[in-house]
Amino acid sequence: MTAASTPSSAAGAAQAPLQIAITTGEPAGVGPELTAAALAGAAAHWPDAQFVVIGDAQLLAQRAKAVGVDWASLAASGRVRVQHVPVAVPAEAGKLDAANGRYVLTLLDTAIDGAMAGTFDAMVTAPLQKSTINDAGVPFTGHTEYLAERTHTPRVVMMLAGTGQRPLRVALATTHLPLKDVSAALTIEGLVETLRIINSDLRRHFGVPLPRILVTGLNPHAGENGYLGREEIDVISPALNAACAEGIDARGPYPADTLFQPRYLKDADCVLAMFHDQGLPVLKYATFGEGINVTLGLPIVRTSVDHGTALDLAGTGRADAGSMVAAVDAAVSMARHRRAA
Incomplete structure (x- = not known):
């Protein structure tokens, strides 16, 4: 990436x-x-x-x-x-x-x-x-x-990113939702706005002149042409078409289980995953201890760590x-x- x-x-x-x-x-x-x-x-x-x-x-x-x-x-x-x-x-x-x-x-x-x-x-x-x-x-x-x-x-985007030699970035279409609620939370308008925010903030805050965004599907195998779900056909693909019509370089939907490979990511600037535990386990496995959390779409700049409070390490000096x-x-x-x- x-x-x-x-x-x-x-x-x-x-x-x-x-x-x-x-x-x-x-x-x-x-x-x-x-x-x-x-x-x-x-x-x-x-x-x-x-x-x-x-x-x-x-x-x-x-x-x-x-x-x-x-x-x-x-x-x-x-x-x-x-x-x-x-x-x-x-x-x-x-x-x-x-x-x-x-x-x-x-x-x-x-x-x-x-x-x-x-x-x-x-x-x-x-x-x-x-x-x-x-x-x-x-x-x-x-x-x-x-x-x-x-x-x-009205809309912000959570993005976690590796740093240094591992600049993998993963943004989320939905954040802290129960898995059963994710499908209903995905809309064409919402995904287009999310892609606008990613595209704009990668330019404004990260100096990426022409962001390339790869987008996952929601279902296994990106829906398998509708046999494993229709969200890719009814929501994600129309959103990508609309974003591309605005000049945003957004591609997909790709099966999430195969997208996170160097050959796909090497020329990409961000991956948009559909839900929290679809994209973040991969990101954290690849970059934990060097990663960051960035909130895109805000009128201010905000970053954070990629981990929790680590109560077992607090006060020990080992964190x-x-x-x-x-x-x-x-x-x-x-x-x-x-x-x-």
């Missing part, structure tokens, strides 16, 4: 530094320590960016020690500052507490509001625990849906910060593209 062009770290010195917000996520999870680990080399890796870490300052300093980061020295560098939001109750690594569910949403709201106001050029989100937020009495499906609601965006580093790197790169556009 072709890699997007990535601007060098030597961005224009005359411009003000990019302002990147990072939410530290579930306080009992690995988010705080991964944030510290990722930012330890901020000055060297992202000299044109400053980072605003949104979370509990005392918790951050405590968890930074677990990964050998001197948080006071990092803050003194001028590249990183904390926007202090206190936890509702003391957080213990690995032990969830519903009392902090609303705290996690406050972190998100602070970053979203700042990004919408133009204070932040991008936001990066550490993993959160959906169950804790729901246990706090707040209906919550996920980051993607929450961002869409808070930014009043791998690779995905967090990649998410920060992608946010900076996307903000650069956006500023240059």
Whole structure:
């Protein structure tokens, strides 16, 4: 799969530094320590960016020690500052507490509001625990849906991507739905809009001039000419025809079990899968620890890690910060593209 062009770290010195917000996520999870680990080399890796870490300052300093980061020295560098939001109750690594569910949403709201106001050029989100937020009495499906609601965006697209030498990208036509509801959620209009968003954001945020998008079918063997389902005939193919008529290079529908091969992906910029567990297991197998989650279609830039809260690793210093580093790197790169556009 072709890699997007990535601007060098030597961005224009005359411009003000990019302002990147990072939410530290579930306080009992690995988010705080991964944030510290990722930012330890901020000055060297992202000299044109400053980072605003949104979370509990005392918790951050405590968890930074677990990964050998001197948080006071990092803050003194001028590249990183904390926007202090206190936890509702003391957080213990690995032990969830519903009392902090609303705290996690406050972190998100602070970053979203700042990004919408133009204070932040991008936001990066550490993993959160959906169950804790729901246990706090707040209906919550996920980051993607929450961002869409808070930014009043009628349709967003979840895309996970490998980075570095493995730039595989997989976007989803549907996100957090029970499998039995997927077919009814697929419409011609919805798929066309999803393809528009992918096409536009790959150009705008990733520097891909002419995106090529490969689209899976929904059913085994892409429906086997209708014998295994008609969604490919009645919905997906008409959507592809409509998108192509608009100048979008979208191809398919392809059987999902054979599409994810190098010979098909080598000249593609993104795969659009029909549901969550159709595309993401392949993506995560190929790129886990280096992958990122990007929300396309928003009026702001948002990236995240490709994993969860890893409660069993929280506070141990053993959690791998690779995905967090990649998410920060992608946010900076996307903000650069956006500023240059």
